[in-house]
Each structure stands twice: as structure tokens, then as C-alpha cells.
Amino acid sequence: MTDVRYDGSTLSFALRPEGANLDFPFTSDPEKEKIKGYIKPDCEVLADGKPITFSNTETNGANKSLQYFAKGVKLPDEFELSIKAEVTKVKEAFDFKVPVKLKSKPLVVKPDVSKTSGKFTYTVKQLVLSPFSTRLILDSQGPVPASAEQSGKYHASPVYYELLDNNGNEIAPEMIGFFNKKPETKYHIDKFYYPMDDKATSITIKPYTYTINSKNWAILEEKGSNGKMTNKKTYLKDLELTIPIKTITQK
Missing domain, CATH: 2.60.40 (Immunoglobulin-like)
Structure with missing residues (x-):
């Protein structure tokens, strides 16, 4: 062991x-x-x-x-x-x-701050930061905002949450799950991401959705900056939120 x-x-x-x-x-x-x-x-x-x-x-x-x-x-x-x-x-x-x-306790930030777009609201309850992981805990309520493209034979996925530090570095999720069903109107999210830079001073949350084919559940793709096809993301700019972090390094 x-x-x-x-x-x-x-x-x-x-x-x-x-x-x-x-x-x-x-x-x-x-x-x-x-x-x-x-x-x-x-x-x-x-x-x-x-x-x-x-x-x-x-x-x-x-x-x-x-x-x-x-x-x-x-x-x-x-x-x-x-x-x-x-x-x-x-x-x-x-x-x-x-x-x-336990050598040092994780930094727990409890912003309890919300963002709303239309009838959709999410509230960030906690960010738990440690040398091994970044944990995001939030609650959301309401129908998922849908773009014009996400209608007819397409629909919006549940909302996903991209994390960036103040230098624009992405804090990647450890796992992304996909589900063959329409989004629900209430979610409790408790998700783990990789650790962030201990010198970062803030985390920006960028909610987004995927565009799903309602018939076969395939995700709509687009050509990425590298020329390869990738799952298309629709960012919900009205829901972006930046949370200040006083210190991450624990003594």
C-alpha cells in the first residue's frame, strides 16, 4: 500500500x-x-x-x-x-x-451568492480548496436557459460549470457526466475538480450547456481551435460569477 x-x-x-x-x-x-x-x-x-x-x-x-x-x-x-x-x-x-x-485543513469558502437568468437560479454554497482537489457545492433551481439553437429537434443539457482562476487557467473537472434524459428543474451539485494554483486570488464560474439531439441524445459538435471536432458549448454569460479567494496555501 x-x-x-x-x-x-x-x-x-x-x-x-x-x-x-x-x-x-x-x-x-x-x-x-x-x-x-x-x-x-x-x-x-x-x-x-x-x-x-x-x-x-x-x-x-x-x-x-x-x-x-x-x-x-x-x-x-x-x-x-x-x-x-x-x-x-x-x-x-x-x-x-x-x-x-491531516497535515493542513482545506480552505472552505462559503460565499452563499446567487446568479439568475430568466427563471433559472444557482447558489454557490461552498468552495473547498486543498492541495489535492477543488470542490464546488451549489444548488440550482428552475428550467435551464435555452438558446434559439436548442429548440425543435434539439434541447439544452443540464447546466455544467467551468472554473477558471484569475489568470484564466482552467481548473478542469475530474469527470464530466452525460445523461440520456431532459434536464430537471432542481439540482444539488457536489463536484470535484483538479487543484487550482495556490497563488490564485479568485475563481470564476462560467456556466454552460451542451446542445442535445432529442431523438438520439447525440451532442452537437463544432470544429475546435485545433481543427478537430469537439462538443459545442453554449456559455450562459448572464450567469458568470467571480468569487474572491483570500488565500489558498495553508500553513
Whole structure:
């Protein structure tokens, strides 16, 4: 077990098999489960004896490790992390116990500020900034604003939120989800982005929508600046919002 991290909002660690020359760190393929050395993806994780549910896993090809992430968890500043992992063709499970200490608490900004366009309103409840992630928490209500293009055989997607720092650098989302259904009129968003520059002094939120074909749910595309086709974004300029950040670096 390596790379144990807790930043007050996200817990992560990596498991890496050693002594086995495998193409991948884990498998859920019944045929490969006959081979010794693969990590079984479902492992038991406890913090001070209480179970933790992980949000997602990622593989790291460089060192053939399996990275686990639990996002939005609230844990003590100090706790014991216990992990029980099983490996294919190995009878005994591997048990790990490691003390974890929060070195610095994340910066939590609670602007509680709203922007409105037509009947659509969103309110930013929190920004949680740490060395490992940027977390945006907001509530929205009302029908999604639609452009003239987003009518007839097309409709607007739910609203997505692009983040930029004061230098214009994008803070990319860790994941973007697409859904084959019309937008709802009420959302609670709790989304993780990659960490922002610790010298940044503000975050600008740029809401946007995609244009969806109502028949086959395909996203309308356009040619990007690099000449390649990309999903077309319709920015909702009336809903842009800049939130000042006093300091991000924690001592």
C-alpha cells in the first residue's frame, strides 16, 4: 500500500502488486482470476473501524497500481486506516493498518451568492480548496436557459460549470457526466475538480450547456481551435460569477 493521502475532503491510497509480472494491477475477468497476483477490486476499507465507501478507482500504468478515492468524506484529523485486500489465487487476505494525520485543513469558502437568468437560479454554497482537489457545492433551481439553437429537434443539457482562476487557467473537472434524459428543474451539485494554483486570488464560474439531439441524445459538435471536432458549448454569460479567494496555501 502506498500514497495514503487525506486532505480533509478526499481520502486516497494505492495498492500495488509486487512479485508478479502482470499487464494490469487488478482484474474482474473470471479467466484472469485463475492467474495469481491480481488485486480483487472490492476491498474492505475502515477508518477507526467504520466502513468507508469509495467513489472511484483509477489505474496508474507507470507503476501498475490501483488508486482508490473516497470523495466528500468527513473524518477525524487523526485516525487509523485499515484495509483488507484480496489477491487472486492467494488464500489469505492482505491486511494493512496505517495511522493517518491531516497535515493542513482545506480552505472552505462559503460565499452563499446567487446568479439568475430568466427563471433559472444557482447558489454557490461552498468552495473547498486543498492541495489535492477543488470542490464546488451549489444548488440550482428552475428550467435551464435555452438558446434559439436548442429548440425543435434539439434541447439544452443540464447546466455544467467551468472554473477558471484569475489568470484564466482552467481548473478542469475530474469527470464530466452525460445523461440520456431532459434536464430537471432542481439540482444539488457536489463536484470535484483538479487543484487550482495556490497563488490564485479568485475563481470564476462560467456556466454552460451542451446542445442535445432529442431523438438520439447525440451532442452537437463544432470544429475546435485545433481543427478537430469537439462538443459545442453554449456559455450562459448572464450567469458568470467571480468569487474572491483570500488565500489558498495553508500553513
